[in-house]
Amino acid sequence: MTTIKLHNTRTRTKEDFVPIDPDNVRMYVCGPTVYDRAHLGNARPVVVFDVLYRLLRYAYGPDHVTYVRNFTDVDDKINATALARKRAGAEGSLEQLVQERSNETIGWYLHDMGALGAMEPNAMPRATEYIAQMIAMIEDLIAKGHAYAAVGHVLFAVDSWKNHYGALSGRSVDDMIAGARVEVAPYKKNPMDFVLWKPSTDELPGWDSPWGRGRPGWHIECSAMADDLLWKQPLAVGALSEQALQHPHVIDIHGGGNDLMFPHHENEIAQSCCANEQDVFANYWLHNEMLQVEGKKMSKSLGNFFTVHDLLEQGVPGEIIRFVFLQTHYRKPMDWTEKKAREAEATLRKWRALTADIEPAVTAAPAVVDALADDLNTAGAIAELHRFAAGGDAAGLLAGARLLGLLTDELAGWAETGAIDLSSYADRLADARAVAMQSKDFSEVDRLKAAYVAAGLEVRMSKDGIELVPVAGFDAAKLGCV
Ligand SMILES: [Zn+2]
Numbered sequence: 001m002t003t004i005k006l007h008n009t010r011t012r013t014k015e016d017f018v019p020i021d022p023d024n025v026r027m028y029v030c031g032p033t034v035y036d037r038a039h040l041g042n043a044r045p046v047v048v049f050d051v052l053y054r055l056l057r058y059a060y061g062p063d064h065v066t067y068v069r070n071f072t073d074v075d076d077k078i079n080a081t082a083l084a085r086k087r088a089g090a091e092g093s094l095e096q097l098v099q100e101r102s103n104e105t106i107g108w109y110l111h112d113m114g115a116l117g118a119m120e121p122n123a124m125p126r127a128t129e130y131i132a133q134m135i136a137m138i139e140d141l142i143a144k145g146h147a148y149a150a151v152g153h154v155l156f157a158v159d160s161w162k163n164h165y166g167a168l169s170g171r172s173v174d175d176m177i178a179g180a181r182v183e184v185a186p187y188k189k190n191p192m193d194f195v196l197w198k199p200s201t202d203e204l205p206g207w208d209s210p211w212g213r214g215r216p217g218w219h220i221e222c223s224a225m226a227d228d229l230l231w232k233q234p235l236a237v238g239a240l241s242e243q244a245l246q247h248p249h250v251i252d253i254h255g256g257g258n259d260l261m262f263p264h265h266e267n268e269i270a271q272s273c274c275a276n277e278q279d280v281f282a283n284y285w286l287h288n289e290m291l292q293v294e295g296k297k298m299s300k301s302l303g304n305f306f307t308v309h310d311l312l313e314q315g316v317p318g319e320i321i322r323f324v325f326l327q328t329h330y331r332k333p334m335d336w337t338e339k340k341a342r343e344a345e346a347t348l349r350k351w352r353a354l355t356a357d358i359e360p361a362v363t364a365a366p367a368v369v370d371a372l373a374d375d376l377n378t379a380g381a382i383a384e385l386h387r388f389a390a391g392g393d394a395a396g397l398l399a400g401a402r403l404l405g406l407l408t409d410e411l412a413g414w415a416e417t418g419a420i421d422l423s424s425y426a427d428r429l430a431d432a433r434a435v436a437m438q439s440k441d442f443s444e445v446d447r448l449k450a451a452y453v454a455a456g457l458e459v460r461m462s463k464d465g466i467e468l469v470p471v472a473g474f475d476a477a478k479l480g481c482v
Pocket of ligand 1: 029
């Protein structure tokens, strides 16, 4: 069994990962708010936790990992789009238009993340499907003295959990009040108290609750969905082992971007621990660092903001995006640059050509597995892949790459050279070389070489023959005029 080491935000150390039940490793990752296309930064946690999911499936077996990632479909921006469409004369009720917006955004998301080679989680719950569970959890928190209703709102009382609140991000409640931009409201007992439920206006989607018509706050959905899908539902069908039953309501891994650590994850922990009357919600907390573009924070005002869809439309294949992401460790800031994308394209083209029609080795090489098992050292794993490629071990390269979700059949296609059969071009150069050897006039050889290079081919000439390898920017159309 591979020992996986993970950096646990909760303990701030790299630890051996020991699942509660190796037959059912349970992981929850915060998913997107589905109001628009996913930007490139949104895709980073998807790829990071996809690699972790693949590694866990490799180590524990594909049927022994449960991965849940939610869709937040209760959100002001979704409502605003629906409202704008209704005002513009769109048919249907506001509720239907809200759902329509969520549905189209979820469709885009799954398509775009699929294009990056991300496997779909085992469950992808939507917040709107879990309102009843959220209301039940809020009622429970009130009954246990951890929440209170005030002016149509229900708030979590951080003072009821004061000694624990802030432990994940390493802050005390008093520090947080001093440093945070907290929303001050007269009905809050402590300015840090956060919303579990809030009233809805008649114009906006809402659900009946013991506190009037309203909608849930954002944080409660993850607590309710994680508990329902990773504890209550499996418990109800008798799918939890003895080991799991000894740790009620606890999950193995919770992941997300480090921008979610506070307040979102602190609030999830507070809600889950207080509702379930225990100290631990997830044993291991993993956070990925953020993404930049050409050394700058991605922002609409800087003009360097783009979505995954934008890149795909520009002809940057998903596999290249994935490769660029994986070259940087998930706990380091990741810089997206055009140069990296070009280099990734050249590498992947070579690797795809090298592994065409090759069966992968039966198992991924230990060096690749060990790198990934060392807190997802994807850069180290890629360095191993380069070694396989340099050594001509195509089967080893393919097996290792597939553990990272690269060189898969799903992501194939973009690197193919199309209908162009390069062998005729290689033959033409070989013939020209043969003539030149006699005549000592190499001008035709040089002309052909220059034309091939201009079309994006690497020309490898040896006494054994001539090999043409497409590299970054290969354009078959340019060969037409040679
Ligand atoms: Zn969450």
